[in-house]
Each structure stands twice: as C-alpha cells, then as structure tokens.
Amino acid sequence: MRNENTVTVGAAITAFLEQCEVKAAFGVISIHNMPILDAFAVRGNIRFVMARGEAGAANMADAYARTTGGLGVCLTSTGTAAGNAAGAMVEAQTAGTPLLHITGQIETPYLDQELAYIHEARDQLNMLKAVSKAAFRVRSVETAISTLKLAVQTALTAPTGPVSVEIPIDIQSTFIPMPTDLSPLPIPVAVPAPEALDLVAERLAGAKRPLLWLGGGARHAGAQVKRLLAMGVGVITSTQGRGVVNEDDERCLGAFSQNKRVEQFLQTCDALLIAGSRLRSNETFKYALKLPQNTLRIDANPAVEGRGYASELFICGDAALALDGLADRLEGRLRTDPDFLAELKAVREQSRSQLVADLGPYSAMVE
Incomplete structure (x- = not known):
C-alpha cells in the first residue's frame, strides 16, 4: 500500500545501484522495467541510455564497464527481449566483463504456469544461466535488494563476468519502506601467499630475458x-589484456602471440x-604455441592452475597484489640481457609490418 513514507521496489533498486x-x-523501455526506469528519471542520478535493441544495450553496457573499470548495467524486458541480449552476454x-543484466519477468501468480502469458518465455532463468x-x-x-546485492558482488568478484537478475513486474511495482541498508556487499580479493611470491620472485631474479x-x-x-617494465621486463598481451600497457610503449609486443616470429622470440x-x-x-x-619451460602463472581463480598449459x-x-609483491621482491635484483629489449622491439615492428601487409587495403582499419 502506498503512502508518503514508501517507495517502489524499483526505486529501492535504483537507490542501491546509486550506492554501487x-x-x-x-536498455530498452518496457512495461516490465518501468518501475526501475521511472525511479531513474525521478531520482536523476543514473543516466539511462536508450538503445534500439537489447543486444546493442548489452554491448554498450559491456563497453562502458571496460572503459570505466566499473560495473556495466543493462535493462531489458522479459521473454524475447531477454533472449535478444543473449549474444552480447556471451561476449x-x-x-570477463562485470555486467549486471536486469530483466523483467511476468507477474508471480502466473509465473512458470505455462499459461502462454504475454512476454513469458519457457525456462528463461536457465537460458540466462547459460549465457x-x-x-x-x-x-x-x-x-x-539482497538478491541484487549478491548479483553485483558475483559480477565484480574475480573471475568477473555478466550476471542476470529476473525481477517479476509485480514485485518491482510493490511499495515498501526504503531499506535502511543499501550498501553493496564487499568484493572478496584473493590475496597471494607470501611463500608463493617468494618462490616466483626467486625464479624471476635469475632470469636474463623475463617476459x-x-x-x-x-x-x-x-x-x-x-x-x-622499469626493471627491464618485457610484455606481451592477450586480446583482453590490451590496454594494460600503452601499445605505443616499445617494451610491449602487443597481442601478437600467433605470429611465428613471436613464437620464436618466446623460445629465447x-x-x-x-x-x-x-x-x-x-x-x-589451439594450445600448440611453444612456451618457455620456465613458465609461471598468476590467477585469482585457483581452477586455472594447469588448465591449457602446465606451469x-x-x-x-x-x-595487482601479486605483481606488486613480486616487484617489491625484485627491486634492484634483475640483471637482464642488454640486447633483450632491443630484440623485443625488432620483433614487435616485424609483427606489425606483417599485419599491415597481410591486411592489404584493409590495413587502414587498424592503423
């Protein structure tokens, strides 16, 4: 029941997102997300960017998260609209983009009853779990609110990724007292063991050509x-690792791991x-790239150990914590080969030149 001291659940969700x-x-405006979008407009703290389709909306939220380093947020309607976002969610x-996909759902009394209720999609939740x-x-x-808190925490916890939340429209529009605790849940951070850092630092300290x-x-x-980098370590990146180091930096090979000249350099x-x-x-x-025998690995996900390649x-x-700990332990200890970075620079230029040559008239797209 509405009174001056209550707000819709949609407004409470909006206030929580502001705290995040x-x-x-x-997103795309729909009858199945209006209580949230109304609150966006009334409260005025979250800019809503309308898209022509749900796939575009999810892609924009993805790009926003990647460029800002924060949480991307996408809103869709239920059924077909939620399905339209699936491809962008897979991307x-x-x-590994931290993204919150809020989608509507039909009224709870009719949910999962197979009544052919308008906009209902059979087994939508499992479809969302798959993407x-x-x-x-x-x-x-x-x-x-507790479900939204868990969803945001899950999206932002390594390994980060997109998380979907279904919210039935009758729940969104219900009036409640504004929750007193809208603070996000803490994001757990995997702290590397000092003993592991010590062992890896010892391996790196003896290296003349560390990458x-x-x-x-x-x-x-x-x-x-x-x-x-300042200690003489060179860098190569995956596609997703691009931008951690400015690719104008001559100490960065870029994302050219599938170039045969780079593979040869890795062997050195x-x-x-x-x-x-x-x-x-x-x-x-396809996991045939030859890596140095002395391959060491850092990952916040313990299940990654031994996956694809042994280390x-x-x-x-x-x-960040692991690399900082290693830098502390390696300060003043690295003595790299004086030719190492010059050779890396040469391989970098060869890789770039080959890409331009391979692309021919399309090279302007990457220049």
Whole structure:
C-alpha cells in the first residue's frame, strides 16, 4: 500500500545501484522495467541510455564497464527481449566483463504456469544461466535488494563476468519502506601467499630475458606492470589484456602471440610470467604455441592452475597484489640481457609490418 513514507521496489533498486556508483545504464523501455526506469528519471542520478535493441544495450553496457573499470548495467524486458541480449552476454562472459543484466519477468501468480502469458518465455532463468556467469530470480519483495546485492558482488568478484537478475513486474511495482541498508556487499580479493611470491620472485631474479604475459585479469594492474617494465621486463598481451600497457610503449609486443616470429622470440625467453590470462585457443595456435619451460602463472581463480598449459609455479591471487609483491621482491635484483629489449622491439615492428601487409587495403582499419 502506498503512502508518503514508501517507495517502489524499483526505486529501492535504483537507490542501491546509486550506492554501487552506477552513473549510467543502457536498455530498452518496457512495461516490465518501468518501475526501475521511472525511479531513474525521478531520482536523476543514473543516466539511462536508450538503445534500439537489447543486444546493442548489452554491448554498450559491456563497453562502458571496460572503459570505466566499473560495473556495466543493462535493462531489458522479459521473454524475447531477454533472449535478444543473449549474444552480447556471451561476449561479456568471454571477456570477463562485470555486467549486471536486469530483466523483467511476468507477474508471480502466473509465473512458470505455462499459461502462454504475454512476454513469458519457457525456462528463461536457465537460458540466462547459460549465457551468464550466474543468474538469479527475485522471488519476493523481501529478498529483492539482497538478491541484487549478491548479483553485483558475483559480477565484480574475480573471475568477473555478466550476471542476470529476473525481477517479476509485480514485485518491482510493490511499495515498501526504503531499506535502511543499501550498501553493496564487499568484493572478496584473493590475496597471494607470501611463500608463493617468494618462490616466483626467486625464479624471476635469475632470469636474463623475463617476459610478462598480461590477460584481462590484469586490467587493473597497470601501475604494478609499470614497476616491472622499469626493471627491464618485457610484455606481451592477450586480446583482453590490451590496454594494460600503452601499445605505443616499445617494451610491449602487443597481442601478437600467433605470429611465428613471436613464437620464436618466446623460445629465447628464460622466464614467462602469465598474469590473469586464460591462454585461449585463438591466441595459442589451439594450445600448440611453444612456451618457455620456465613458465609461471598468476590467477585469482585457483581452477586455472594447469588448465591449457602446465606451469612450473602458480600463484593464486589478485594480479595487482601479486605483481606488486613480486616487484617489491625484485627491486634492484634483475640483471637482464642488454640486447633483450632491443630484440623485443625488432620483433614487435616485424609483427606489425606483417599485419599491415597481410591486411592489404584493409590495413587502414587498424592503423
């Protein structure tokens, strides 16, 4: 029942998103998300960017998260509209983008009854689970905010990814007292074990030609990578790791791991430290790329150890924390081959020249 001291669940959700420092959201207006969008307009703190289709909205939310380093937010209607976002959700999942997809759902009394209710899609929640890191359904007014809190925490916890939440329209429009606690849940961070850092640092300290392979899990570790670059470490990236180091930096090979000249260069490196990369098939000649024997790995996901490639040593931990810890331990100890970075620069230029030649008239697209 409405009175001056109550707000809709949609307004409470909006207030929670504001606490998550969400400044913009993307989507398509529908009767199944109006209580949330009305609150966006009334409260005026979140800019809503309308899209022509749900796939575009989810892609924009994905791009927004990648460029800002924050949480991307996308709103769709239920049924077909939620399905339209599926392809973009798979892309976000592949990239490990922290994204919150809020979709509507039909009124709870009719849900899952197979009554051919307008906009209902059979087994929508399982469809969303297939294209998301996780998917949740808000099952009651009382659990709306707690479900959103869990969803945001899940999206932002490494390995990050897109999370979907179904919210039935009758729940969205129900009036409730504004919740007193709208603070987001803490994001757990995997702290690397000092003993593991010590072991990896010892391996790197003896290397003359150390190379750092950066993936999407190291996107937030730019400052730590710069410390290692200053010590003479070279860098190669996966596609998702591009941008951690400015690619104008001559110490960065870029994402050219599938270039045969780069593969040959890798064989001259006496230590390869992989940080936050899944070493995907398209970047490793379908896992046939030859890596140095002294391959070391950092990942916040313990299940990554041994996946795709074996590693001599493995650090389970946040990339920024691990790289910072390694930089502390290596300060003043690295004595790299004086020709190493010059050779890296030459390979970098050869790889770029080959790409331009291979693309022919299309090279202007990448220049």
